[in-house]
Amino acid sequence: MQTPPVALTIAGSEATGGAGAQVDLKTFQEHGVFGCVALTCIVSFDPQADWGHRFVPVDAGVIADQLEVITTAYGPEQLEVVKIGMLGTPVTIETVAGALRERAFGQVVLDPVLICKGQEPGAALDTDNALKEHVLPLATFVTPNHFESMSLAGMESIETVEDLTEAARRIHERSGAAVLAKGGVHLPGDDAVDVYVDAYRTEILSSPKLGGGVQVAGAGCTLAAAVAARLALGDEPFEAARAAKEFVTRGIEARLSSAAPFDVVWQGA
Numbered sequence: 001m002q003t004p005p006v007a008l009t010i011a012g013s014e015a016t017g018g019a020g021a022q023v024d025l026k027t028f029q030e031h032g033v034f035g036c037v038a039l040t041c042i043v044s045f046d047p048q049a050d051w052g053h054r055f056v057p058v059d060a061g062v063i064a065d066q067l068e069v070i071t072t073a074y075g076p077e078q079l080e081v082v083k084i085g086m087l088g089t090p091v092t093i094e095t096v097a098g099a100l101r102e103r104a105f106g107q108v109v110l111d112p113v114l115i116c117k118g119q120e121p122g123a124a125l126d127t128d129n130a131l132k133e134h135v136l137p138l139a140t141f142v143t144p145n146h147f148e149s150m151s152l153a154g155m156e157s158i159e160t161v162e163d164l165t166e167a168a169r170r171i172h173e174r175s176g177a178a179v180l181a182k183g184g185v186h187l188p189g190d191d192a193v194d195v196y197v198d199a200y201r202t203e204i205l206s207s208p209k210l211g212g213g214v215q216v217a218g219a220g221c222t223l224a225a226a227v228a229a230r231l232a233l234g235d236e237p238f239e240a241a242r243a244a245k246e247f248v249t250r251g252i253e254a255r256l257s258s259a260a261p262f263d264v265v266w267q268g269a
Helices: 020-030 060-073 090-102 121-138 146-153 161-175 219-232 237-253
Strands: 006-014 034-046 052-057 079-084 107-110 178-182 191-197 202-208
Touching: 006 020, 006 060, 006 219, 020 034, 020 219, 034 060, 034 090, 060 090, 079 219, 090 121, 107 121, 107 219, 121 146, 121 161, 146 161, 146 178, 161 178, 161 191, 161 202, 178 219, 178 237, 191 237, 202 237, 219 237
Parallel strands: 006 034, 006 079, 079 107
Antiparallel strands: 034 052, 178 191, 191 202
């Protein structure tokens, strides 16, 4: 039997299965990649309060324990790719950054989730700054959304593809990582446009906007997890980016609806 590649996600649990570590593991599985997970927080929506987020961080010692056993079970030659999602607090970020420095990974895919809705503004800013200081320099591939691109690039607005390209270039220059900046539905036009930048190339990736005006959750998590899976399978970064966008597009086309005020990506599409 052929042994599958292994990938790690360091992310939060989102109870509906539409985002977070649940999405990462499903995406890994669909690519034939064996997934393991270190949970950083528990996130659930509150149906009694306009579906706002309820956020509970996992104790830093518990996070460290999870990372210890995962990296002991799977050595560097077997586990080379890690995807990072919701961290949520400065102490969690410092814990994860310490583990990344202690055990170097070949590929660190960062989905830079800066804010969890419902966090106090001050806590969100502290988390934002800690992520930029401690984790962004360790990343090899970054997948910021529209808001995160503005924050990481230090731009007040991103209104055009040219703006998004400039943001991706700034983030690449700051981090040294390959960047797939997601314009999504936030830029005008009929296409969902993302911009890929690394040290050698700048590429525009576009596909028709889908969703019919309904919010589709889990696309960002799915994209970053698909990038990680493709890297674990041996793709070069740009090829991983292109394949991941196609994977997400299919998942949005086959999205799942529920009583929640948003649809979710179906990774099995």
